[in-house]
Amino acid sequence: MTLFTEEHDLFRKTLRDFVEREINPHAEEWEQAGTFPAHELFAKLGDLGVLGLTYDPAYGGGGSDYGYVAIMAEEFGRMPCLGVAMAIGVQTDMATPSLHRFGSHELKQKYLAPAIRGEHVAAVGVTEPDAGSDVAGIRTKGVRDGDEWVINGSKTFITSGTQADWVCLLVRTSEEGGSRGISQIIVPTDTPGFQVSGKLDKLGMRSSDTAVLTFDDMRVPVSNTIGEIGRGFQQQMSQFQDERMIAAYQMVGAMEYALERTADYLKQRIAFGQPLMANQHLAYELADLASEVDLLKYYNYHAAAAQTRGDDITRFATVAKLRSARLARRVADVCLQFHGGVGYIGETWTARFFRDTRLWSIGGGADEIMLRTLARMGGFWAE
């Protein structure tokens, strides 16, 4: 089976060159700033045609298979500032999949097309101060008033929240409770009542801005509802699968990049009269980790094929997300360890990689949520 064609290879090279020239030289600056110029960068990514690879060409999408998504994300993993990669992932696979899958033609023209062109920065608003993993526990409420929703509440941990043009917001729109009566609504950030009430200081992913948002009698047209009113929970669960896969694809690239950089360091660092890499323990440990990254990579490619076929990828996405997050933590730990003291210094990439990768066992569905899903799917469960 041929997974990738010559076009896939050329696409990978284009992205690798782009990341090396357009992103990585700015890593230090953006890390220090605690944000990056999303509009500027996304406009370039829009020109490259990567912000809606699998989306309908009618809205500017590429109509591609998911192999291209895997390649894109792997290459974006090769950044020393993974916060930027994460924010790109939000744009392509966390804030827009529901809009593409379930949104009306008018809504897609107004919000999806400019997001694909890189003119709009998109965010996704799910987590609240009192509801994270328990998505059905959200309290942000929309009350219908004629043709408008009047929305009150707040969201937290919102990636690109300080510079987004719109948010794919998960809102409770009826009193049914639980996972029922929740809707996904596109909220432009210039809507009166929308407020960025804080920018959060994080352990890692510092090149990406993370915001707390509050909504005070915010009026949004009911026509901004994505898909069916009251089906937002189910639609968001579907959107989470894209989110988990993009994280897993990115982690493969990030881990390969980290292992390559560590190997380069160990080859040039001399201790006891020879390169550190001449120590069998170090060499074997890296080889061992690389073998696990390989397994994950090819598992991901099967997931990409399933995504392309339109299969339910819940199990693929859950396994890939869990394994990639846990493996990334081990890789980050070993890369830091093998760099010794210099690896622990804040300005060394290993320290940042250690901090950045830690998020993936929490964000996009914590490891424990992945395990809960897998336990239920596998029959390892009793009420």
Place this chain on the structure above:
Amino acid sequence: MNIVVCVKQIPDPADPGALDPESKTLKRDGKLILDESDSYGVEMALQLVGDSGEVTLVSMAPNGEVSGLRTALAMGAAKAVLVSDDALKGSDALTTAKVLAAAIGKAGEYDLVLAATESSDGYTGVVPEQIAAVLGLPSVTFAKAVSVDGGTVKVDRQTEAGYDEVTCPLPAVVSVTAGVVEPRYPSFKGIMAAKSKPVDQLALADLGIEAANAGWAGAGQEIVEVAAAAQREAGEIIEDDGEAHAKIVDFLSNLKVI
């Protein structure tokens, strides 16, 4: 306006290359990529042509290799002419120029031919001028800026002291330096579109060139010896004892750089 760009497909410089011990030439059996120095000419041509013309690529490569051409087609070139023939193996610079000139004749109507000043693998740096001579066209070299005005091309030609402003009637052959423009990245849509763009593959016979006049048989150049470049010597470290600045000035003065 239509522009022909000569592009070379070379072994990836990121991979360690190898020389054929007998011929002392670079092995070119594997996958080839677009020579980065040619991406500037492609970009320049795309900018000059805009929406009112076509960019055609001309290349000579072994084994019908088109990977590098696909990159340039993905950037926006309209079509390509590739000359690939086993008899071309061992061709020297002049034969290459004759073959490319003949291929340019198959590329349709053109106003301008662009090429890099030199390739990143062979570095002979003479092919563009030889093409111009074979075609009987004016040659302008080392362009750092190119503009077309009616039937003339204006070139800022890089010199050691600065640059010359050169005006030349079209058609002409212009060699462009790296950095003349910022080459675009092939976009996803460009990559997809490149799949269906025509690549006209020709053999020597299609160009009316005798095999006896090409390749090893026709080469007027011979690689007599290949030697490793001298190891770079360690730099001189000047410890600052309060007089380091004076020593550095002396050092630079001796090199005649200040």
